């Protein structure tokens with residue numbers, strides 16, 4: 462079972478919820494940070510990590526002895542990452558999306574695969590939980606290929622462990638967020654009861670509903686705003702699985718890098734109930 466914890470915008474408490482879910486999970490679990498532009502799940506789960514492993518993407522390298530400057534690669538590339546300018550061919554590695562099309566179509570086999578580092582994958586253990594995270598190279602714009610590399614590694618891990626995964630997804634509804642939640646068995650949306658929170662929550666529901674996984678909501682800092690999110694969830698049939706009341710103790714615990722579920726028996730019970738609701742929803746969806 463793969464559970465993605467997502468949110469329409471940053472700062473809603475998504476990582477807080479993901480870390481707490483991992484800490485109360487009742488089966489072998491892997492904690493995965495796919496918020497590769499700004500990973501911070503490790504700050505709460507404090508895993509022992511092996512050294513970082515670089516992840517690369519394939520980019521074309523020109524063999525000038527073979528290239529006839531026919532321009533076929535330049536015409537093909539939608540991203541203008543390889544371009545015939547006047548009488549010379551230029552490769553712009555940072556613009557390449559690694560599709561491999563130019564390498565496949567070059568009639569002279571004048572393009573060979575080179576590498577551009579996307580970032581790193583780090584793996585380790587956080588207590589009894591496996592831990593995986595991606596970290597995008599500073600200046601790198603393309604996070605989805607790195608995220609896919611982390612997910613491939615997760616697939617191998619789960620095939621061995623037979624366990625579940627809790628993914629801390631990037632915020633928002635753009636390509637990286639969709640890449641993170643795709644193939645999940647459950648998408649848990651964390652929001653807050655404010656006009657901004659509701660606006661972005663609704664975008665997230667619209668973006669992720671077509672993926673077909675059951676959705677559930679957690680309202681963080683409940684009691685501070687209005688009831689618009691609750692009314693919308695009722696209207697869309699999205700179960701609200703937990704409401705975390707705003708409290709100074711939680712804010713202080715978060716600031717100190719504590720797992721919120723560890724702050725009190727009541728909070729632990731809240732996250733155990735959330736866990737049970739998610740597991741029941743996944744079982745129900747599997748039998749539907």
Ligand code: SF4
Nearest residue numbers: 528529531532534567
């Ligand atoms: S398709 Fe091959 S031969 Fe033609 S310009 Fe590109 S690299 Fe050179």
Ligand code: SF4
Nearest residue numbers: 538557558560561563
């Ligand atoms: S691999 Fe794809 S994106 Fe990169 S230069 Fe070639 S055609 Fe363009």
